[in-house]
Amino acid sequence: MDGQLLPVLLLLLGVSGLWGQGPGPGGPLEEPPEEKPPEEEPPEEDGVLVLNRQTLGQALREHPALLVEFYAPWCGHCRALAPEYSKAAALLAAESARAMLAKVDGPAEPELAEEFAVTEYPTLKFFRDGNRTHPEEYTGPREAEGIAEWLRRRVGPSARQLEDEEDARALLDARDVVVVGFFQDRDVATFLGLAQDALDMTFGLTDRPQLFQKFGLTKDTVVLFKKVGAGGGRGGLHELHLPLQTSSKIFAARILNHLLLFINQTLDAHRELLAGFREAAPPFRGQVLFVVVDVGADNDHVLQYFGLKAQEAPTLRFINIETTKKYAPERGASVTAAAVTDFCRAVLGGGVKPYRLSQEVPPDWDQRPVKTLVGKNFEQVAFDETKNVFIKFYAPWCAHCKEMAPAWEELAETYRDHEDIIIAELDATANELEAFPVHSFPALKYFPVGPGRKVIDYKGARDLETFSKFLDNGGELPAEEPVEVPGAPRDEL
Numbered sequence: 001m002d003g004q005l006l007p008v009l010l011l012l013l014g015v016s017g018l019w020g021q022g023p024g025p026g027g028p029l030e031e032p033p034e035e036k037p038p039e040e041e042p043p044e045e046d047g048v049l050v051l052n053r054q055t056l057g058q059a060l061r062e063h064p065a066l067l068v069e070f071y072a073p074w075c076g077h078c079r080a081l082a083p084e085y086s087k088a089a090a091l092l093a094a095e096s097a098r099a100m101l102a103k104v105d106g107p108a109e110p111e112l113a114e115e116f117a118v119t120e121y122p123t124l125k126f127f128r129d130g131n132r133t134h135p136e137e138y139t140g141p142r143e144a145e146g147i148a149e150w151l152r153r154r155v156g157p158s159a160r161q162l163e164d165e166e167d168a169r170a171l172l173d174a175r176d177v178v179v180v181g182f183f184q185d186r187d188v189a190t191f192l193g194l195a196q197d198a199l200d201m202t203f204g205l206t207d208r209p210q211l212f213q214k215f216g217l218t219k220d221t222v223v224l225f226k227k228v229g230a231g232g233g234r235g236g237l238h239e240l241h242l243p244l245q246t247s248s249k250i251f252a253a254r255i256l257n258h259l260l261l262f263i264n265q266t267l268d269a270h271r272e273l274l275a276g277f278r279e280a281a282p283p284f285r286g287q288v289l290f291v292v293v294d295v296g297a298d299n300d301h302v303l304q305y306f307g308l309k310a311q312e313a314p315t316l317r318f319i320n321i322e323t324t325k326k327y328a329p330e331r332g333a334s335v336t337a338a339a340v341t342d343f344c345r346a347v348l349g350g351g352v353k354p355y356r357l358s359q360e361v362p363p364d365w366d367q368r369p370v371k372t373l374v375g376k377n378f379e380q381v382a383f384d385e386t387k388n389v390f391i392k393f394y395a396p397w398c399a400h401c402k403e404m405a406p407a408w409e410e411l412a413e414t415y416r417d418h419e420d421i422i423i424a425e426l427d428a429t430a431n432e433l434e435a436f437p438v439h440s441f442p443a444l445k446y447f448p449v450g451p452g453r454k455v456i457d458y459k460g461a462r463d464l465e466t467f468s469k470f471l472d473n474g475g476e477l478p479a480e481e482p483v484e485v486p487g488a489p490r491d492e493l
């Protein structure tokens, strides 16, 4: 399970288990979402927003992923790009991808051209989350599918609208893990937006009564479907249901600290702890969300996320869902009201060090061509100053990771006899690193020989040939031969 999804799920889980902060479990909140007065949309041409200095700011606020082409009317390469650019916009719109394409007439908008240091045409810049000062230079392909793919990679796959059972079946068959939002209420894009930002994962979204019925749902719910072997849940799918109240309320609360009490609800001794836990909650209202997790009730994902086993209950964990830092009380600490209060205060006051997940180092970690890294041996291997280390950070459920696995094995075979090259992999869902967080999968990083803890992100194609070129070339891809196709290097001014 990804490190970013869980907080979102927890946030949702949390709502069903919180006390004293809104209505009790299950009671949907009936407040209508606030309506903002609609602002006027800038004009579009062939699906591409046409922006100027008055409208750019608004477009940045409205589109968290915005690709802007600065063009000049007289520029031939711009004209060649135009149909491809429109086609890319159409492709993305058809998938309801959350990326938007826009263009700015550079010569007509000298302030913008100056602000974004545009000196040649076309220049394309990618703006993320409305950040106007640090756009990413677009260096991707200049044809429709390439542009669309470049953007898809940045925004993650979008929620598919599921209209009927056939749609649902197709989506669930295609992936191992799918999160579907069943929402009668349309005010839920926030959840999917948040989760999608963080994940290379497939989302579905539906408001169709027939699908509610099909999955036995009577109210808005987020369901995580996970394929399991034959004999699992319904149709070989494991379902994790997350009751959802209107998201506007959840996100308005914005309580970033969650305290979780893990208990086994079937045990009297565990249930008795609830009184103390409840008693400790009120002073932290608005600051810490108190959540109870039943270790017996399909909450394996939550346990896994915290690196916990069911037998360790009763126990507490604290998480800040923004930093994803996790905190544990001392081993054997009791769960009385006083102990809960002390633990919360200590975490909030900075008196507890966060813990990081790590698997144990497997005894045969360096026996196969692809070395197995975990949290505990990562630093020592990756930052070994005498070795070039190339690491695949993966998630067990990630389809792209599985696709590239054979190429990674071949690569390791190929470089097996190179003393100074190590090809390795690390399950980033079970091992957290102090050096950097891993947010998308697969992430490929290269740690070259020498001091200084250098880390180079690999952005090339995921095949043996390109990997090898990258390694042979000392950690960068050789410059491509220039090709004369429309939209190739921008050379016109």
Ligand SMILES: *[C@@H]1O[C@H](CO)[C@@H](O)[C@H](O)[C@H]1NC(C)=O
Pocket: 131, 132, 133, 134
């Ligand atoms: C824009 O991004 C940069 C670099 O990530 C960051 O330092 C800056 O604070 C961001 N600005 C805003 C307004 O978010």
Ligand SMILES: *[C@@H]1O[C@H](CO)[C@@H](O)[C@H](O)[C@H]1NC(C)=O
Pocket: 264, 265, 266, 267, 295, 296, 310, 311
């Ligand atoms: C909860 O406790 C019961 C009774 O001891 C036990 O049978 C069950 O396995 C426990 N559940 C989990 C998930 O450990």
